[in-house]
Amino acid sequence: YCNVMLMLVFSSLSSVYNVMAIDCMIKKSHVLSCHLRYLLYDVNPPEGFNLRRDVYIRMASLVKTLRKGGDDWVLVLPPWGRLYHWQSPKIHQIRIPWGEFFSLTSLQANVPVIEYEEFIAENGGPFIDQVLVLQNYAEGWTDGKWEEKVDERPCIEKLMYSKDKQGYYRGWFWGYEETRARNVTCISAQGHASIMAPVLQKNITVTSVMLDRAETLLHDHYAGKDYWDTRRSMVFSKHLRLIGDDFRAKYLNSTDDRDHTVYSEDWTRMKAKLGSAKGGPYLGAHLRRKDFIWGHREDVPSLKGAVKKMRSLMKKHKLDNVFVATDADGDELKELKRLLPEMVRFEPSTEDLELLKDGGVAIIDQWICAHSRFFIGTSVSTFSFRIHEEREILGFDPKTTYNRFCGDTEKECEQPTHWKIVY
Numbered sequence: 070y071c072n073v074m075l076m077l078v079f080s081s082l083s084s085v086y087n088v089m090a091i092d093c094m095i096k097k098s099h100v101l102s103c104h105l106r107y108l109l110y111d112v113n114p115p116e117g118f119n120l121r122r123d124v125y126i127r128m129a130s131l132v133k134t135l136r137k138g139g140d141d142w143v144l145v146l147p148p149w150g151r152l153y154h155w156q157s158p159k160i161h162q163i164r165i166p167w168g169e170f171f172s173l174t175s176l177q178a179n180v181p182v183i184e185y186e187e188f189i190a191e192n193g194g195p196f197i198d199q200v201l202v203l204q205n206y207a208e209g210w211t212d213g214k215w216e217e218k219v220d221e222r223p224c225i226e227k228l229m230y231s232k233d234k235q236g237y238y239r240g241w242f243w244g245y246e247e248t249r250a251r252n253v254t255c256i257s258a259q260g261h262a263s264i265m266a267p268v269l270q271k272n273i274t275v276t277s278v279m280l281d282r283a284e285t286l287l288h289d290h291y292a293g294k295d296y297w298d299t300r301r302s303m304v305f306s307k308h309l310r311l312i313g314d315d316f317r318a319k320y321l322n323s324t325d326d327r328d329h330t331v332y333s334e335d336w337t338r339m340k341a342k343l344g345s346a347k348g349g350p351y352l353g354a355h356l357r358r359k360d361f362i363w364g365h366r367e368d369v370p371s372l373k374g375a376v377k378k379m380r381s382l383m384k385k386h387k388l389d390n391v392f393v394a395t396d397a398d399g400d401e402l403k404e405l406k407r408l409l410p411e412m413v414r415f416e417p418s419t420e421d422l423e424l425l426k427d428g429g430v431a432i433i434d435q436w437i438c439a440h441s442r443f444f445i446g447t448s449v450s451t452f453s454f455r456i457h458e459e460r461e462i463l464g465f466d467p468k469t470t471y472n473r474f475c476g477d478t479e480k481e482c483e484q485p486t487h488w489k490i491v492y
């Protein structure tokens with residue numbers, strides 16, 4: 070029954086929530102049990118934008134499992150903000166809704182989601198019934214053996230929530246100061262996201278539950294069909310794609326028709342054949358710096374080394390243009406411009422930056438890299454991994470995608486793994 074309604078939701082593309090509320094009403098009139106419930110989550114503060122996108126996939130998978138239990142679970146999208154890397158000064162970067170970065174109708178065609186402010190409105194206020202702070206086991210793996218398990222346990226770290234005068238718990242809550250939790254407890258969890266399902270279905274009966282430190286949970290099936298369905302549903306907002314497309318056309322002589330990268334707004338219809346995409350006549354490079362070079366990592370090149378590699382790739386693939394996405398700081402950027410004066414970068418004006426925010430600029434950088442004829446990224450950067458996935462969706466030959474810079478003195482420079490889409 071729930072599934073039939075879900076199909077209605079998908080076809081109508083109207084607010085998922087409203088349709089589900091109607092679903093509940095119909096069910097009640099048929100004396101069927103129906104319970105609308107909300108899953109909220111947050112991630113460890115230091116984690117970046119692209120790891121957070123990965124945690125979304127795990128939570129979407131959990132919600133799919135929860136919905137099989139009969140209740141109408143909805144995933145509440147945690148507002149973006151206060152990210153360590155989003156350092157552009159003087160611009161407001163908290164309480165950013167997901168709709169600014171991703172297409173909500175696309176997300177909703179995978180699993181029911183609502184923005185946090187919609188949750189507040191529907192829930193009758195900024196109250197969350199239960200927060201579960203996820204943590205590992207204090208004792209680690211017993212007998213050196215890893216097994217899946219979940220138990221209510223005393224909190225290991227200092228709780229990031231404190232009780233107010235009324236007995237409510239206060240905390241960060243994505244910058245929504247007025248938000249309160251009725252109860253906060255700690256749960257030790259070791260395993261895949263869906264090991265939380267029985268706890269949420271049986272042990273806890275309240276309506277809204279938030280999992281904090283959600284990155285503690287692993288993927289249900291990394292790179293399986295469900296993973297890819299959710300990943301494919303994470304379509305970037307139209308305005309960001311359009312800005313990226315305009316930039317490609319204007320500065321990189323790149324258009325979808327010529328480059329065979331025609332994109333379907335409806336991700337469920339997007340099934341490009343591997344190798345069908347040609348890409349624009351430019352080399353795309355993601356050069357992660359900042360914290361990646363502070364640790365003097367062996368797998369990250371010097372600027373000189375990176376430029377040498379880019380030049381040799383341009384020559385090899387007969388490309389006159391190179392687009393560089395990077396988080397390099399001012400000094401490094403100057404040096405890079407000196408070494409590679411012909412490089413093209415997306416550099417928004419102050420007004421555009423205010424509008425797009427650091428997250429939007431990062432997405433545009435990724436979008437342009439995703440459309441290049443040949444791409445090279447940075448070792449174990451989730452920013453680069455997300456570009457790999459985007460190119461896989463567009464149908465690029467894996468040889469043009471799974472490449473990374475090598476450190477100047479790195480001996481065995483293992484290249485990234487090819488993850489094939491399961492449709």
Ligand SMILES: Nc1nc2c(ncn2[C@@H]2O[C@H](COP(=O)(O)OP(=O)(O)OP(=O)(O)O)[C@@H](O)[C@H]2O)c(=O)[nH]1
Pocket residue numbers: 116117118119120121154155355356357358393394395396427428430431432434449450451452453
């Ligand atoms: N615009 C832009 N921003 C970048 C680039 N590389 C890194 N950043 C910024 O730095 C942040 C950190 O990179 P992320 O990959 O998201 O961080 P992470 O999720 O911790 O993953 P790692 O790269 O693995 O550290 C990004 O979210 C961006 O804000 C880039 O090429 N262009």
Ligand SMILES: *[C@@H]1O[C@H](CO)[C@@H](O)[C@H](O)[C@H]1NC(C)=O
Pocket residue numbers: 219220221256268272
């Ligand atoms: C959930 O309830 C079961 C049965 O009452 C109990 O054994 C288990 O420890 C509970 N789990 C958690 C995480 O509270």
Ligand SMILES: *[C@@H]1O[C@H](CO)[C@@H](O)[C@H](O)[C@H]1NC(C)=O
Pocket residue numbers: 252253254273
């Ligand atoms: C808080 O949640 C825990 C775990 O679900 C429960 O055992 C406890 O009774 C709750 N406390 C209150 C005051 O509701």
Ligand SMILES: *[C@@H]1O[C@H](CO)[C@@H](O)[C@H](O)[C@H]1NC(C)=O
Pocket residue numbers: 322327
């Ligand atoms: C753009 O690409 C097309 C097709 O590859 C080519 O014919 C044209 O000369 C290019 N234009 C510029 C300005 O490089």
